[in-house]
Amino acid sequence: MAACGKSAIGFLDLDAKWSARLIGLFVNCWISVPSIMLLATGNLSNRDVSLYEAAKIDGAGRWKQFEKLTMPFMLFSTMPVLLGQFIGNFNNFGIFYFLRGGHISMSKKWKFGRMMDTGITYLILTAVAFVFFFPCLWLILASFSKSGTIYSFNGFFPKEYSFASFQKLFTDTTLYNYPRWFFNTLFVAAGSCILGTFLVILTAYTMSRFTFAARKPMMKITMVLGMFPSFMGMIAVYLLMTQFNLINHLWGLILIYAAGAPMGYLTQKGFFDTIPKAIDEAARIDGATNFQVFTRINLPLSKPIIVYTVLTSFTWPWSDFILPKLLLKEKDLYTVAVGLMSLDETEFARFAAGSVFIAVPIVILYFFLVKNMVNGMAQGAVKG
Numbered sequence: 559m560a561a562c563g564k565s566a567i568g569f570l571d572l573d574a575k576w577s578a579r580l581i582g583l584f585v586n587c588w589i590s591v592p593s594i595m596l597l598a599t600g601n602l603s604n605r606d607v608s609l610y611e612a613a614k615i616d617g618a619g620r621w622k623q624f625e626k627l628t629m630p631f632m633l634f635s636t637m638p639v640l641l642g643q644f645i646g647n648f649n650n651f652g653i654f655y656f657l658r659g660g661h662i663s664m665s666k667k668w669k670f671g672r673m674m675d676t677g678i679t680y681l682i683l684t685a686v687a688f689v690f691f692f693p694c695l696w697l698i699l700a701s702f703s704k705s706g707t708i709y710s711f712n713g714f715f716p717k718e719y720s721f722a723s724f725q726k727l728f729t730d731t732t733l734y735n736y737p738r739w740f741f742n743t744l745f746v747a748a749g750s751c752i753l754g755t756f757l758v759i760l761t762a763y764t765m766s767r768f769t770f771a772a773r774k775p776m777m778k779i780t781m782v783l784g785m786f787p788s789f790m791g792m793i794a795v796y797l798l799m800t801q802f803n804l805i806n807h808l809w810g811l812i813l814i815y816a817a818g819a820p821m822g823y824l825t826q827k828g829f830f831d832t833i834p835k836a837i838d839e840a841a842r843i844d845g846a847t848n849f850q851v852f853t854r855i856n857l858p859l860s861k862p863i864i865v866y867t868v869l870t871s872f873t874w875p876w877s878d879f880i881l882p883k884l885l886l887k888e889k890d891l892y893t894v895a896v897g898l899m900s901l902d903e904t905e906f907a908r909f910a911a912g913s914v915f916i917a918v919p920i921v922i923l924y925f926f927l928v929k930n931m932v933n934g935m936a937q938g939a940v941k942g
Contacts, residue, residue, distance in 0.1 A: 620675065701910035708906040716907075723907035727915070734905070736912055738890055739897035742808060743876060744919065746893060749812040751872040754819035758867050759860075762826030763852060767838065780821055788818075789880055799885055806888050814885075815875045829863035830856065865927045873920060 613623050696714055701723055703716035727736050765777065795814065796805075804810030833856060841851045857864070879895040886892055892900070894916050901909050 619672075697910050698914055701907060701914045703907040703910070705907070707904045723911040724915075727908055727911050734897065734901060734908070735890065736894070736897065739892050739894045740916070742891060743893040743895075743916070746808050746811045746815070746882075747872050747876040747919075749809075750815035750819075750875040751868055753812065753816035754871040755864070755867045757816060757820045758823050758826055758871070759864065761820040762823040763830055763856065765823060766827045766830035767835070767856075781824070784821055792880070792884055795881075796884055805885055806891055808886075808891065810885055811875065811881060811893075814881060815871075815878075819871060826863050826867060829860065833859055868927060869923065872923060876916070876920065 610623055699715050699719075700708070702719040702721065703723065704718035704720035705716070731737065765773065799805050799810050799814075802810075804813070837855055837859075838851050841855055846854070877895060878893075879899065882893040882896045883899075886896060889897075889900075894912060898909050898912050
C-alpha cells in the first residue's frame with residue numbers, strides 16, 4: 559500500500575515531499591476537528607441560556623454573543639483541548655508513515671445585515687462541510703472500483719464501478735482475513751475503551767477536586783512527557799512486553815492503551831473544574847462521603863465529558879497502526895489498520911472497502927452516545 563500512497567501523492571503537481579506534508583496536515587486537521595466539536599457540544603450544553611436571551615434583548619448580535627459569552631465560557635476548557643491536539647498531531651506517526659513508504663424591533667437595514675450575516679455563515683459552513691466530505695466521497699467511490707487498482711483511476715475517481723471489492727473483502731479470506739482482523743480490532747478497542755475511560759475519569763476527578771502535595775508537579779510532568787512523541791518509547795515498550803510474554807497477545811495492546819490513557823486527562827479535568835465545588839461542599843455537609851459525591855453528584859453532571867472520553871478512548875485503538883504493527887507478528891492477530899497496510903498495491907479497492915466498513919462501528923457508537931452530550935449540566939443536576 560506504500561506504493562498506492564505514493565501514487566496518490568503523484569496526482570498533485572507539487573514536489574512529493576511537500577505533497578506528503580500538505581496531505582498529512584490536512585488529514586490531521588480533518589481527524590482532530592470532530593473530537594473538538596464533540597467536546598465543545600458537551601461544554602456548550604452547560605451554558606446559561608438566559609444570558610443569551612438577555613443579550614439578545616439588549617440588541618447584541620450573534621457575533622457579539624459569541625465574543626462576550628461563548629468564548630469566555632469555552633476558553634477555560636478549550637485551551638487544554640488545543641494543547642492536547644497540538645501534542646497529538648506533533649506525535650503523529652501513522653499518517654506520515656503511510657504518505658512517505660437578534661432583536662424583534664430591528665429596522666429593515668438591520669434585517670438586511672442579519673440576512674447577509676446568515677448567508678455568509680452558511681457559505682462558510684458549506685465550504686467547510688465540502689472539505690470534510692470530499693475525502694469520504696473519494697474513499698467510498700474508490701471502494702467500488704471495478705479494476706481494484708489505483709493506477710486505473712481517471713484522476714481522483716475510478717473509471718468503472720462494481721461491488722466485487724466488498725464481496726472479496728468478506729469471502730476471500732485465504733490471504734487477507736478481514737473479518738478476523740475486524741473482530742480483533744473490536745476486542746482491543748472495546749477493552750481499551752472500558753478500562754481507559756475508567757482510569758482517565760478517576761485521574762481527572764482527583765486532579766480537579768483534591769489538593770495534595772505533589773499535585774502541581776505531577777501536572778507539569780505529565781504535560782512535559784506528553785510533548786515527546788509516543789514512538790520514542792517503542793523500543794522500551796517492546797522490551798517490556800517481551801519480558802511479560804505479551805507479544806502476539808491482544809491483551810497486551812489493551813493494557814498499553816489503557817495505561818497511557820490517563821496522560822491525556824487535562825481535557826476531562828477542565829470539564830470537572832467547571833462544576834461548582836459548592837455542590838460538593840453542600841453534599842459533604844449533608845453527610846455524603848467522597849465516593850458518594852463522586853458517584854451520585856459529579857458523575858450525573860459529567861455525562862458529556864464521559865461520552866467524549868468513551869468515544870476518544872474507542873476511536874484511538876480502533877485506528878492505531880504503530881503499536882499493533884510492533885507487537886502483533888502473526889497475521890491472524892492483525893488489527894484492521896495493520897491488515898489493510900499489508901494488502902498488495904493492486905488491491906486498493908479492497909483497501910478502500912475495508913476502510914469504509916471500519917467506520918460503521920464508530921458511526922453506530924456515535925449515534926448511541928451523542929444524545930447524552932447535549933443534555934448538559936442542568937438536566938444532570940435535576941436527575942442527581
